[in-house]
Amino acid sequence: MITPGTGTNRGASAFEWCVFRTAPLCGLGIAAICGVVAGPSWSISLGPLPWLFALFVVGLPHGAADLPLSRRAWCGTSLAAAWLVYGLTMACVTVVFMAAPWLTLAVFLALSVWHFGWAHAGNDDPAAPGGIVRVASALAHGGVVLGTPLIAWPAETTDHVTRLLALTHRGHPPFEAARVAVLTTGLIIGAIGLVSLGVEVLLTCRRDAAGRRLARLALETGVFAALGWCTAPLFSVGLSFLAWHGWRQMADLADAVVGVRPGSWPRLARALARIHVAAIPLLVPTWILIGAAWWMVSERHTATDLAILSIAAYVVVTPAHELLGHLVRPRTGSAPSDPLGRHPVVTAAVVQRPSTSRHAPVGLASWSALGRRSGRTAS
Numbered sequence: 330m331i332t333p334g335t336g337t338n339r340g341a342s343a344f345e346w347c348v349f350r351t352a353p354l355c356g357l358g359i360a361a362i363c364g365v366v367a368g369p370s371w372s373i374s375l376g377p378l379p380w381l382f383a384l385f386v387v388g389l390p391h392g393a394a395d396l397p398l399s400r401r402a403w404c405g406t407s408l409a410a411a412w413l414v415y416g417l418t419m420a421c422v423t424v425v426f427m428a429a430p431w432l433t434l435a436v437f438l439a440l441s442v443w444h445f446g447w448a449h450a451g452n453d454d455p456a457a458p459g460g461i462v463r464v465a466s467a468l469a470h471g472g473v474v475l476g477t478p479l480i481a482w483p484a485e486t487t488d489h490v491t492r493l494l495a496l497t498h499r500g501h502p503p504f505e506a507a508r509v510a511v512l513t514t515g516l517i518i519g520a521i522g523l524v525s526l527g528v529e530v531l532l533t534c535r536r537d538a539a540g541r542r543l544a545r546l547a548l549e550t551g552v553f554a555a556l557g558w559c560t561a562p563l564f565s566v567g568l569s570f571l572a573w574h575g576w577r578q579m580a581d582l583a584d585a586v587v588g589v590r591p592g593s594w595p596r597l598a599r600a601l602a603r604i605h606v607a608a609i610p611l612l613v614p615t616w617i618l619i620g621a622a623w624w625m626v627s628e629r630h631t632a633t634d635l636a637i638l639s640i641a642a643y644v645v646v647t648p649a650h651e652l653l654g655h656l657v658r659p660r661t662g663s664a665p666s667d668p669l670g671r672h673p674v675v676t677a678a679v680v681q682r683p684s685t686s687r688h689a690p691v692g693l694a695s696w697s698a699l700g701r702r703s704g705r706t707a708s
Contacts, residue, residue: 472522
């Protein structure tokens, strides 16, 4: 996503900046303020809500869009092979999760720090050689989003993890040192986040418009930290996933799946509808599996159990989601410091878009030309 007022499609970029960055940050900030003023009780009650909403809108669908995106990068036997690897990865993760749940959750948490942070960091257009700024930004933001709740809410986080294992591993013996492990993990993630934040600040000071960048960095990390500290962990992480990570990916998914930038409300509405429809082939079986598991293993069929089972689904799916991106990246020649900040799969779909679509294939360097074409061809 480009900074408002830059490029050739100034109106569209300003709209996207407002809708996909300013608005969600304001929403997260309001939730954090409510946590400070009203206490955490309301966020405990509403904890499952972001996860349940994400099952149907933006959250899970942004991952299920892997199917239409992969179809734009491959065809025939190559597409079948890619999805064979995708399925085998999920099967392997499931086996490991059943055999070593705590190890799997630790790896998933580390992957989530990177997944959250990397998607965020790409929107700042780092210019440092090797993408150093982006790597530091990824670890800093991912560390703050996921490390803060573990430090501030170790008992509650432990309860959620224990419940997850109770639902997925019936008869699994409780881990006596779980609370200490959760707090220690949070401190490690938080320390990595703080060090990375310091590196990002030092490198940002050497760039153009350093004051503006530092102010934005302070605002964003402050909001994430306040949200994670003042609201319940299930709520804060779920809201960050839904409103910051998943929602911001919708802009580039619209470009890759629909073929236009969502530079106005009508175009945004049409793009969101088409993205969710395109994701249905993966969404429906996922909904069935989660619903069936919830019906069979949850004694009281609570909303919290359904939310926690959805997290178990992300544990299984996220490694395959990341792997698919790395399989696509060599085909496109996209560098790790892709200035558009897209997930590799999204980048591939844009670069490899067939010439029969409304846009000819474009490279990363032709972002401005894409903006001009989108403005002329989009209805």
